[in-house]
Amino acid sequence: MKKGVMRPGHVQLRVMNMQDAIAHYRDLMGLIETDQDSQGRVYLKGWTEVDHFSLVLREDSTPGMDFMAFKVLDEKTLDALHQDLRAYGVKVTEIPAGDLKGCGRRLSFVAPTGHTFELYATKEQTGRYGVGNHNPEAWPRGLQGMQAQRLDHCLLYGDDLDNTYRLFQEVLGFDLCEQVMAEDGTRVAQFLTVSMKAHDIAFIRHTEKDKLHHVSFLLESWEQVLKAGDLLTMTNTAIDIGPTRHGITHGQTIYFFDPSGNRNEVYSGGDSFYPDHPPITWDADKLGKAIFYHDRKLNERFLTVVT
């Protein structure tokens, strides 16, 4: 949190049928539906999240990610980052407070990979769902499905990884936690963090701009990853791979698809990071093992199916 950027705060996804999407994100993944707005967007969050929402679903004819937002420490920090972004040459658009319900003004900009990111400092705090912050129980009864705990990170596909890394590092205070390097010195993948998590945002080099590989949500344990897999089968949901472990981050994972074809991950564990840690480097010829630690090879979908 070198520059006051704290965490992924929300992601807005395009879904092709809202009812199906709600059944997926709320009933199957166990996110809490917290609101909807006049544009028909639906707001959800994981039960441990203090803020009002972390996932926004918008109905559209194509799937994919509209934008990913990071919450910063306070409005003063937001102003400073605004200035820093502009000074760095980034075009910033300010979206007024209230455009997303309960959310303050947001600064929007496009990274060199073509993805739209946002920064904001203020969002209504409704507290941890069902437990609050006064003598809180361990967890709320009555959670659904996978009982996803929080929005965790996104993995994005895009072309200009180098300049995106530079922007995130120099202006936003992210650190490079892990990377995959080709023999010729090209960085094939970069996992960036602004916290103790092994990644808050990750990028894989790809010919197209602005592609979403997956949005990831945290689960409590490896046992809950198993049960997530069970639920995918019970609901006949398209699975990609898992349960397994990643080499990168060493987290335990399962990948699957929402009804619109957006890839999701649920995830537990994973290494910790501090800013004094040197980055972990994977050789590109170990990419299979780096991604899927047990299979040690990529399935063909990993490099080709994005939204």
Added chain:
Amino acid sequence: MKKGVMRPGHVQLRVMNMQDAIAHYRDLMGLIETDQDSQGRVYLKGWTEVDHFSLVLREDSTPGMDFMAFKVLDEKTLDALHQDLRAYGVKVTEIPAGDLKGCGRRLSFVAPTGHTFELYATKEQTGRYGVGNHNPEAWPRGLQGMQAQRLDHCLLYGDDLDNTYRLFQEVLGFDLCEQVMAEDGTRVAQFLTVSMKAHDIAFIRHTEKDKLHHVSFLLESWEQVLKAGDLLTMTNTAIDIGPTRHGITHGQTIYFFDPSGNRNEVYSGGDSFYPDHPPITWDADKLGKAIFYHDRKLNERFLTVVT
């Protein structure tokens, strides 16, 4: 245990290089090496097993299973089963005590699928490894690798499932716990048990006789299945599939290969069975889900790679 047959007692496997096999079964899987004999065979067991051994490795030019043996209640039961087998028309060969070190006389016979089975009543009891039976600690310190707890079951491929089932049921007192049925009424797979376990022996219909699909060993928990997968990667051991769950038995599993190409499984959980339970039936068009509950389809190796 309707006829006094208690459990899988041992399996003898052919391996092509004994030192590699010991590194695999002892150092990686964590079985305890308990003995070897004048023929060069090596004896191992899981640490929770009371008897002297449950796995015998024999060096040979081809991999596969020589025989699988079941322990019966006592010598009197063994005599009764001898008589019953002969009365049923099965040719029985008696192998004298001491042929396997510490093991009493064994009755050997070939099932209609072509596999060789044995029955025996007596084996030296050396006790649970490292804990014994007087104020026993929860587990012994210093176990290696996967810390496999016991020989659990075998899955065998062969042709005449129907007569093999009849033999196991009528003469040996096994029950049909789960089955996979084709639309035309053919039983494609049969999972038989003589205990509370979901299977002590299983068969899948196949054109060849006398093939081994896998030998399975029990682990403590789903977390240990994860760590088994990790160890497979760390030791560059060929993995087949997993970690995942089976539909049949609902156990949690990972499949891999020993250095000779024999498939192994390590496994945790799984349903319980009692003799009054009706068999569970899977439709053959659900075979993928029945075998690999999360992927819901077979990998090509499952039906073709046997030893």
Added chain:
Amino acid sequence: MKKGVMRPGHVQLRVMNMQDAIAHYRDLMGLIETDQDSQGRVYLKGWTEVDHFSLVLREDSTPGMDFMAFKVLDEKTLDALHQDLRAYGVKVTEIPAGDLKGCGRRLSFVAPTGHTFELYATKEQTGRYGVGNHNPEAWPRGLQGMQAQRLDHCLLYGDDLDNTYRLFQEVLGFDLCEQVMAEDGTRVAQFLTVSMKAHDIAFIRHTEKDKLHHVSFLLESWEQVLKAGDLLTMTNTAIDIGPTRHGITHGQTIYFFDPSGNRNEVYSGGDSFYPDHPPITWDADKLGKAIFYHDRKLNERFLTVVT
């Protein structure tokens, strides 16, 4: 299963307020309410159990256990056991079919410890709750609370352990799995099994006859034992001890009380047993460790609070 006795089939408990008891056993412990009868008794079972019920609650002014029943292989076995019990000098009362809904005739007798036991062969089979036996999913969605899987065993307090052991062993085919022995050779505790479980019924020596220490239900894993503990706190339910491990059986456990003061256990793991295993012996001066493996001493309730 040497004499055809298969497993604990049901327990009838006295509770002082039926609505409170239902809230406890159904909503908190997650048993399935399956029926009630004209006497006002309520029937429940764990979701993995195939038969119609395994727990019967009867409202009365004092808590405790009315009887515990074992299911036997078939009606012919029941007749043989009837004869064997009488030949052994046990007075047997036959309760007609239908006295418990969906349950066939039951043979009732009093053991030397003063507890009433029953044998029966027939009970309506309604199948595993929510999954059945045709292409069954891994588990049913919508289970409540602790999601208890099955009735597992009872621990009873009584005086004449020696003759009760003899009766269970010689007539009913149980084996002594574990025992606690005083220096003077008195058996202080005996854990008996008729299956692969470390105990189907256990007794601790006590001055009074016919006391219930606890009824135990199986959970899926150590993680579920943690969540059971959490639920006890959330519902302000009286806890006795745990989560912890037992020395005897090495199972993972938590003890608590129903609203009438009957002690319950939920439990995962535990050693396996076969009839050729020598009993495990704990010295009475290790009783604390034998019961509560981590604390290594009894809490005062363990030896004094029974119903």
Added chain:
Amino acid sequence: MKKGVMRPGHVQLRVMNMQDAIAHYRDLMGLIETDQDSQGRVYLKGWTEVDHFSLVLREDSTPGMDFMAFKVLDEKTLDALHQDLRAYGVKVTEIPAGDLKGCGRRLSFVAPTGHTFELYATKEQTGRYGVGNHNPEAWPRGLQGMQAQRLDHCLLYGDDLDNTYRLFQEVLGFDLCEQVMAEDGTRVAQFLTVSMKAHDIAFIRHTEKDKLHHVSFLLESWEQVLKAGDLLTMTNTAIDIGPTRHGITHGQTIYFFDPSGNRNEVYSGGDSFYPDHPPITWDADKLGKAIFYHDRKLNERFLTVVT
């Protein structure tokens, strides 16, 4: 990390017999012994820690904690914090580089509770034990005992909580994550964090200054907390309480004592924190539940046994 303080970097403990202490921290808890110095101090660390050591043992006639140190971002940050501490009125002593082997200069000061804290920016980075940062495996084989992953936090007892909180918050950039409040508005306990962890340092109000309640180390999972408990019993190590869950932080825990009487904790899970989260408040009359979530009451040792 508002002021550049990153994490607990090391703790120096007094132990009364070094060989016994090494057997405890290295062989039982599974810390890696990395060094010793000319004063006879022994250095250890958890296997996931990148720096050279996190625990220093010093032989002395009484147990307790000499000091706890926090690592800061870089030497420039250390200078700024030096200035800020002095400006705040804190007396700072600079200890030259090399006093602890492989560690740069340290700034030492005494907090109002009487505890000695240190700040430093430089320590030799020897990397994650056994895995490094190039294509790292999931974990190293051959870890001992509890396989403790890292130094996590300390809980300290002292008198002046209010001024200590102010110092940590205003000068060092810590946030108040959780607190226990008496009816009269006295803060009985304060859990402070400088990261995403639920606490990096915690204080409980106590009449004496400068007391250690416990030093805590992270484990991988609740299953590993169980195995830690097992190991305590196997090694006849004095246990305090657990396995259980805390209300505060909701982490899973077991407390025990080193051979000198210093209390240790091993711990898994626990809530996450961000600087925009309002503190969680526990009422003092819920202190039992706040500390030991399942038992819902303190054991007498919790408030009285400190070193």
